[in-house]
Amino acid sequence: MRAWVIRAVGGLDQLEIADIPDPAGPLAARQVRIALRAAALNRLDLFVVRGLSHEYRYPHILGADGAGEVESVGAEVRSIRPGDRVMINPGIPDYTCPYCRAGEQSLCLNYGILGEHRPGTLAQYVVVPEQNTAIIPTLAPSLTWAEGAAFSLVTLTAWRMVVTRAQVRPGETVLVWGIGGGVSLAAMRIAKLQGARVIVTSSSDAKLAEAQQLGADVTLNHKTQKISQEVRALTHKRGADVVIENVGEATWDESLRSLGRGGRLVSCGATTGPKVGFDMRRLFWYQWNIMGSTMGNDAEYREIVRLLGTGELRPIVDRVFPFAEARAAFERLERGEQLGKIAIEIGS
Ligand SMILES: [Zn+2]
Numbered sequence: 001m002r003a004w005v006i007r008a009v010g011g012l013d014q015l016e017i018a019d020i021p022d023p024a025g026p027l028a029a030r031q032v033r034i035a036l037r038a039a040a041l042n043r044l045d046l047f048v049v050r051g052l053s054h055e056y057r058y059p060h061i062l063g064a065d066g067a068g069e070v071e072s073v074g075a076e077v078r079s080i081r082p083g084d085r086v087m088i089n090p091g092i093p094d095y096t097c098p099y100c101r102a103g104e105q106s107l108c109l110n111y112g113i114l115g116e117h118r119p120g121t122l123a124q125y126v127v128v129p130e131q132n133t134a135i136i137p138t139l140a141p142s143l144t145w146a147e148g149a150a151f152s153l154v155t156l157t158a159w160r161m162v163v164t165r166a167q168v169r170p171g172e173t174v175l176v177w178g179i180g181g182g183v184s185l186a187a188m189r190i191a192k193l194q195g196a197r198v199i200v201t202s203s204s205d206a207k208l209a210e211a212q213q214l215g216a217d218v219t220l221n222h223k224t225q226k227i228s229q230e231v232r233a234l235t236h237k238r239g240a241d242v243v244i245e246n247v248g249e250a251t252w253d254e255s256l257r258s259l260g261r262g263g264r265l266v267s268c269g270a271t272t273g274p275k276v277g278f279d280m281r282r283l284f285w286y287q288w289n290i291m292g293s294t295m296g297n298d299a300e301y302r303e304i305v306r307l308l309g310t311g312e313l314r315p316i317v318d319r320v321f322p323f324a325e326a327r328a329a330f331e332r333l334e335r336g337e338q339l340g341k342i343a344i345e346i347g348s
Contacts, residue, residue: 011050012331032073038145088128252276329343
């Protein structure tokens with residue numbers, strides 16, 4: 001099959017379109033083989049190309065997010081059939097460890113993400129557990145393959161951050177950094193669904209204008225404005241109830257300065273670097289909750305798919321590239337030009 005792979009880590013020069021053996025052979029009882037029709041990129045894909053700490057098996061197929069048509073299913077698969085149009089939850093647990101049995105799949109001892117720890121979705125076929133698929137809901141107009149591919153990773157990640165971890169309530173003020181990023185945009189929309197007032201930041205006024213169209217209550221340019229001062233001014237000096245972080249070193253101090261008494265900070269990433277510090281006295285005196293979050297569990301995934309079916313949370317696709325031009329898609333992501341998801345069509 002055709003796939004976008006790397007054979008060594010480094011820059012985007014390592015990206016290569018290749019013919020590699022497809023995942024044929026007998027499926028395990030609850031596995032599903034999917035003919036992919038679209039993939040979507042995440043910042044994670046750039047980190048994978050640059051090199052992560054675990055061993056890769058080369059050629060390594062990239063891509064976490066994907067959607068496609070079920071081609072064949074294992075003997076015990078009951079929820080889907082060949083021909084079904086499905087989206088893929090890219091977080092693959094073992095479904096056997098104590099965390100999985102407790103329903104917390106993203107805490108799994110053997111958790112792996114497609115395109116990071118396992119062969120990814122920038123390929124003609126992928127094999128995943130039945131539990132990691134969801135039938136694409138029927139909407140009017142119909143969801144495209146690109147929209148289906150764009151949905152899972154960022155929506156699931158943002159849902160767990162905003163709803164499960166931060167437990168955002170109506171009327172609260174939520175600060176979301178870097179609205180161009182897929183998780184940030186999904187977090188803004190989910191926080192709005194929860195009834196919060198959402199302040200978003202970007203270094204691009206054009207992106208801020210788009211974010212306002214998409215429901216942001218307040219937009220701030222973090223290049224030209226001091227975010228914590230603005231947040232204090234917007235909240236009668238109280239500060240934000242919740243800060244949604246995935247930037248790390250570059251925003252950490254300002255995140256804490258923006259956080260009000262009893263505030264919750266949730267982080268799912270450290271794009272600009274992982275080493276941060278803080279004054280313990282502020283932590284206990286202001287009674288902050290500082291939380292981590294990764295992907296989401298199966299119940300959360302089912303809930304976001306249900307909401308998608310009601311017309312909420314329809315993915316925002318920035319641009320769709322043909323399969324042969326996936327490298328240009330990676331370059332657009334690396335330059336940070338997008339607002340919404342960058343998708344790649346995969347022909348049959
Ligand atoms: Zn597990």
